[in-house]
Amino acid sequence: MGFMNGLRDAPPATAPAAGTPLPLDSEQARALLKALADPCRLQVLEALAGGERCVCDLTGALGLAQSRLSFHLKVLRDAGLLNDRHSGRWVYYRLCPEALEALQGWLAGLARQCTAPATPCCD
Amino acid sequence: MGFMNGLRDAPPATAPAAGTPLPLDSEQARALLKALADPCRLQVLEALAGGERCVCDLTGALGLAQSRLSFHLKVLRDAGLLNDRHSGRWVYYRLCPEALEALQGWLAGLARQCTAPATPCCD
């Protein structure tokens, strides 16, 4: 789900080098950015930056209501930023580094040519 | 303005290597992400990815109402993602690559350790 959609249609000839994340279009980047642009969700990401953790652990560590945390976990998971793993009655969440790397690549592409001189305007 | 605030207090001893962007805290990252998480603003950024352009040029290229574009330009500028330059009665905007690089660095920091095994929970 999330930013990985449409991967099946990518022609192998134009595929990026192995290891590099697939380039994002504007809509995919926007979805990732929107999912990231929330203080609660950033707390979750930073709590998961050290590795996989279960929900009940996160509720305690972040001091968030269970319903509230579950809502934000769903947003992050739907965006493709988180993966989940069910074990017994617990659910473990972990960061999806591919999504973060893809977004890094998108930002790098923006900054690449932005120092070009002004295009002549209205003269 | 924006993510560059608080630079004066940074001790030189702990400053990053020359050329690398200064590390962001959660709040700075959140502000940048929030400014980015909008389709209109992404249009603006991509239009400016090729280099500096004036507002009247952007309105025509993006097909946005002048008031609307001005609103989003202000959001991006306040966040530190854009710089402006006044020339006659025109205003030229350009991307601020430092902000983009800083955000890239923040994302890279998140992805660095996230493959650690699960911390034992509730056992």
Place this chain on the structure above:
DNA sequence: CTCTCACATCAACAGCGCTTGATGGGTTTT
């Protein structure tokens, strides 16, 4: 000086996203 142009700002409205409390499904204990 007056008019036009480029851009910023304002007030009002509408829509979306987040929070909260309650409910439900699924799993392990007792």
Place this chain on the structure above:
DNA sequence: AAAACCCATCAAGCGCTGTTGATGTGAGAG
């Protein structure tokens, strides 16, 4: 079976954010 626990989902309420149209400001043109 019943109880306790973990987690997801739902409906209701509300605040924040973006859009729109009008107005303000400053700089060149006539």
